[in-house]
Amino acid sequence: MFNYYPAPVARLIDELMKLPGVGPKSAQRLAFHLLNAPEKDAVGLAQSIVNARQKIKQCSVCANLTEQDPCSFCQDITRDDRILCIVEQPRDVIAMEKTREFKGKYHVLHGAISPIDGIGPEQLTVAQLLSRLQGSRVDEVVVATNPNVEGEATALYLARLLKPLGIKVTRIAHGLPVGGDLEYADEVTLAKAFEGRKEI
Amino acid sequence: MKILSLSIKNFRNYKQQKADFHPEVNVIVGYNAQGKSNLLEAINYLSFFSSFRNARDMDMVRWGQSYFFIEGLIKKTVGEYHLSLGYNVDNKKVLKINGNQQKKVSDLLGVFNSVVFSPEDLNIVKTGPAARRKYLDKEMIQLFPSYYYTLLEYQKILTQRNNLLKEIRENKNKKEMLEIWNRQLINKGSRIIKKRLDVLQKLAPLARLSHRKITNGEEDLDINYESLALNQEKNLKNCSLEDIEAIFSLQLEKHFQMEIYRGITLIGPHRDDLKLAINGVDVRKYGSQGQQRTTALSLKIAELELVKSETGEYPVLLLDDVMSELDESRRNHLLLFIGNKVQTFITTTDLTFKQKGKIFFISQGEIKETESFPK
Ligand SMILES: Nc1ncnc2c1ncn2[C@@H]1O[C@H](COP(=O)(O)OP(=O)(O)OP(=O)(O)O)[C@@H](O)[C@H]1O
Ligand SMILES: [Mg+2]
Ligand SMILES: [Zn+2]
Numbered sequence: 001m002f003n004y005y006p007a008p009v010a011r012l013i014d015e016l017m018k019l020p021g022v023g024p025k026s027a028q029r030l031a032f033h034l035l036n037a038p039e040k041d042a043v044g045l046a047q048s049i050v051n052a053r054q055k056i057k058q059c060s061v062c063a064n065l066t067e068q069d070p071c072s073f074c075q076d077i078t079r080d081d082r083i084l085c086i087v088e089q090p091r092d093v094i095a096m097e098k099t100r101e102f103k104g105k106y107h108v109l110h111g112a113i114s115p116i117d118g119i120g121p122e123q124l125t126v127a128q129l130l131s132r133l134q135g136s137r138v139d140e141v142v143v144a145t146n147p148n149v150e151g152e153a154t155a156l157y158l159a160r161l162l163k164p165l166g167i168k169v170t171r172i173a174h175g176l177p178v179g180g181d182l183e184y185a186d187e188v189t190l191a192k193a194f195e196g197r198k199e200i
Numbered sequence: 201m202k203i204l205s206l207s208i209k210n211f212r213n214y215k216q217q218k219a220d221f222h223p224e225v226n227v228i229v230g231y232n233a234q235g236k237s238n239l240l241e242a243i244n245y246l247s248f249f250s251s252f253r254n255a256r257d258m259d260m261v262r263w264g265q266s267y268f269f270i271e272g273l274i275k276k277t278v279g280e281y282h283l284s285l286g287y288n289v290d291n292k293k294v295l296k297i298n299g300n301q302q303k304k305v306s307d308l309l310g311v312f313n314s315v316v317f318s319p320e321d322l323n324i325v326k327t328g329p330a331a332r333r334k335y336l337d338k339e340m341i342q343l344f345p346s347y348y349y350t351l352l353e354y355q356k357i358l359t360q361r362n363n364l365l366k367e368i369r370e371n372k373n374k375k376e377m378l379e380i381w382n383r384q385l386i387n388k389g390s391r392i393i394k395k396r397l398d399v400l401q402k403l404a405p406l407a408r409l410s411h412r413k414i415t416n417g418e419e420d421l422d423i424n425y426e427s428l429a430l431n432q433e434k435n436l437k438n439c440s441l442e443d444i445e446a447i448f449s450l451q452l453e454k455h456f457q458m459e460i461y462r463g464i465t466l467i468g469p470h471r472d473d474l475k476l477a478i479n480g481v482d483v484r485k486y487g488s489q490g491q492q493r494t495t496a497l498s499l500k501i502a503e504l505e506l507v508k509s510e511t512g513e514y515p516v517l518l519l520d521d522v523m524s525e526l527d528e529s530r531r532n533h534l535l536l537f538i539g540n541k542v543q544t545f546i547t548t549t550d551l552t553f554k555q556k557g558k559i560f561f562i563s564q565g566e567i568k569e570t571e572s573f574p575k
Contacts (some may be wrong), residue, residue, distance in 0.1 A: 025290060111371065113380070115363040149356045149384055156380040 009035070053129060058081040058111045061132055063125040073106055082105045085142045086129070086158065088112050088151065102195045104142075107132070112150040113157055133165065136147065140168045142197055161199045170197040201297045201313055201513040202543045203243060209269040210262040211236035213565035223275075224540050225557030228547040229570075232533045234562045236547040240316065240518045241506070243545065245517075246272045246283050247314040247342060249293065249305050254515055257287050270294060274312045277513060309345040313507050313515035315499050319525045324499070325483055325492040329473035337475065339503050340399055343510050347395055352418055356387040358465055361385060366463040369533040375460070379503075382452060385468060390444040393427060400425055400474075402509070407502035411478075414494050414533050421476045421498060426473040430468070490527075501537055524548065 006011065009031060016027040025169055034042045058064070059071035066072070072094075073079065083104030093106050109124040143158050145151035159169040172193040207218045208263050213235045219361040228236045233377045237253070241260070244252045251260060255560065261268050264430055271284040286294040302308050324331040341348045361381040367373035404423040405494050411421035429437070429448045439447075451457075453468045459466050475484045476495055505514045523531055551559070551572065 023290065113377075115360050115367060115377075117374070120377070149353055149360065152384055153360070153380040156383055157377075160379070 015042075018108065023082055049085045049155045051152075058108075058125075060128075062106050063110060063128055064093055064106060065108075068106065078103075082137050083140045084133075084138050085144055087144050088146055088154075096194075099194060104140075105138075109154070110147070112154040124154075126158075126161070130161075133162070135168070138167060140170060140195075142170050142172060143200070144194075145173045155200060169200055172197045203314075203386050203516055204244075204273045204275050204280075204313070205522065206243060206273075207240075207269075207271045208239075208242050208461050210265040210392060211242050211268040212260055214238065214242075214567075215262065215565060215566070217567045219560060219567045219569070221543070221545075222558035223543055225538075226543075226545045227357050227551065227557065227559045228545060228562060229549070229551055229559060230562035231549060235565045236562050237520050238565075239562065239567070240520050240545060240547060242270050243272070243516070244316050244518055245270055246274075246285065247309075248338075249295070249308065250283065252316045252318075258289050261287070261289060266356045272312065283308070284401040299502050306345040306348060309348060310342055310511075311422060311512070311516075313342050313511065314518055315339075315500070315503055315507070316518045316520060317522050318520040321500060322493055322525055325476060325484075325487065325495045325504045329471075332474040332476075333470075333472065335405075335499065335503075336396055336399065339403075340395065340508065342515070343399075343507065345393065347392075350388055350391050350395075354385075354392055354469070357381060357384045357388060358468070358470060362464050364568060365459055365465065369463045373544065381448075385465070386445055386448045386452065389429065390441055390448050393472070394426075394439070394441045395431060396469065396472075397425055397437065397439065399506070403502050403506050406505045406509075407498045409496040410505075410537075411494060412502040414498065414530065419491070419494070421483075421495060422475075422477045423527060424475040424477075424482075425570070426475045428471050429467070429468050493526070497526070497534065498574065501534075504542060514542045517542050519544060519546045520548055524550075533534075 007114050012031045013024075013027045015020055015195070016030050022030070026113060028090055031198045034045070047164070054066050057067075057069060059069055059074055061074040063161045064071050064073065080103050084107055085102055085104055086107045087096065087108060088109050088111060093108065095100050096106075107125070107129050109126070109129075111119050111124050113119060113121065128173060141158070141162055143155040145154045157172050159171075162169050173195075202223050203221055204223075205218065205258055207216075208214045209216045228471055229237050239257075241251055243252060245260075250257075260501040267286060268289040269284070269286045271282065276281055276352050282296070282298050293305075295308050297308065320331075321335070324335055337347075337351060341351070364377060364381060368378070380489045400423060404472075407423055408421045411419055416549065423449070429451050430444065448467065455466050461546070474489075478487060478491055478495065481487070483491055487495065504514055504517065507513070514515055518545045526534065559572065561568045
């Protein structure tokens with residue numbers, strides 16, 4: 001497609017186009033921005049990508065992204081280990097933290113159940129969740145998956161899975177914008193949603 | 201409600217045009233393929249932010265261009281609104297009211313109400329249930345923007361559930377996984393059915409009244425909601441949301457094996473229909489061509505009356521090629537109804553019927569106001 005560019009430039013554009021939300025036009029713009037920028041900036045970016053990739057892994061307990069394993073949330077003994085908040089993505093942990101409402105522990109699913117995308121419980125960190133719950137003190141699980149049809153289906157699935165284990169399963173209330181992502185919910189609505197959580 | 205003026209840029213075959221409309225009748229005349237329907241499409245776009253001809257947004261961008269822009273000045277009894285919409289093939293749509301950008305389509309739905317009447321609508325009585333559902337849903341979206349979201353969500357649930365059903369059929373997934381979708385299907389589906397029933401309770405008497413007038417009191421039109429999910433419960437009108445959910449759920453259980461066998465969702469508002477009967481006889485199957493057309497006309501007039509009774513104002517009526525399809529008596533009846541109360545746009549290739557108001561001659565994407573059809 002971009003074979004009229006020198007091979008290294010074409011490759012850079014191709015790689016950038018793999019990023020979410022980046023189309024051919026933006027990819028070209030970004031590529032030329034990087035080529036025109038001072039060399040140390042471009043090298044800095046490249047190194048920080050490599051660095052982050054090599055140092056960051058999934059926490060073996062909660063599956064959040066972390067530098068040390070277990071992550072700081074899992075190691076923090078001041079956090080309540082009887083309540084667990086389940087979210088879809090690492091960025092949702094940050095959104096939840098900003099509300100300062102939640103003082104328990106987290107579990108990151110890395111997605112939601114979606115048959116059309118071929119995502120079922122096996123593709124998520126559900127097995128890891130079950131094994132960490134075994135013999136744990138957790139008595140309430142708050143499901144904070146996104147308020148869209150996939151997030152809702154995932155919440156129902158988790159409720160059916162966890163309730164027989166004697167765990168109370170709640171869902172954050174839907175003060176959230178319809179079809180909206182947790183990430184975009186502002187802190188006040190998210191805090192309210194958390195307060196008004198209901199058992200499912 | 202009136203649209204006083206319209207500016208369009210790079211929309212279909214229009215490069216850049218502006219027109220000031222007559223508050224009552226606007227006749228859009230021109231030879232075939234000049235842009236008459238495109239003009240109505242642009243006006244109606246300001247109501248639904250989608251094409252009434254089901255075209256994709258990108259297909260409405262003038263060939264070789266990357267964006268289109270539509271702006272209308274809307275006059276309601278409560279004031280005037282500048283409604284504008286920009287669509288760029290790279291980005292999302294930008295919607296503005298009086299220069300203020302709106303985040304969601306639902307904030308703009310219902311600001312400007314317009315109703316299209318095309319030859320296709322004349323066939324809704326004799327064609328399949330999909331056309332009749334679409335008729336009802338379109339009407340409801342204008343009146344209740346939140347209904348639009350419920351429909352969208354229902355559609356997503358349906359897509360996911362159908363996919364799952366196929367996987368179960370092919371032993372690629374477990375039957376138990378259906379339940380997490382069933383609950384949502386029943387929840388949203390029942391809301392849709394309930395809302396449709398409520399609206400139909402208002403719409404049906406309006407259509408009946410119109411039908412009586414057109415037929416000089418000889419024909420009584422009955423409209424009823426036909427629902428597989430409800431298994432033809434007798435007393436639909438008194439059904440609460442909880443009742444509907446309960447029956448829906450039972451029906452879903454009953455069709456469980458069949459759904460897996462077929463690999464699609466068989467129960468729900470996406471399969472429902474409107475039963476139309478004249479003097480007790482199903483017009484969909486047994487009506488004469490004339491009865492079917494009168495029924496379609498009555499449904500359309502009822503649609504306008506319902507918008508009026510819900511919002512206090514008649515919507516703008518867009519008649520695309522429909523005049524030539526109606527016989528003289530039905531045409532006269534429609535014109536009588538329109539009177540001077542409904543702002544109307546009429547596309548036609550000839551000016552056989554004399555009308556007050558303005559005439560616009562359309563030629564290759566140019567709009568010219570004119571006194572008569574230039575030869
Ligand atoms: N995206 C587009 N860019 C440019 N031209 C387009 C585009 N889409 C459609 N057209 C042109 O618009 C014309 C059709 O316009 P329209 O449907 O409004 O015709 P019309 O005047 O209603 O004709 P008729 O009397 O046959 O219904 C066609 O010539 C078509 O090629
Ligand atoms: Mg046309
Ligand atoms: Zn952790």
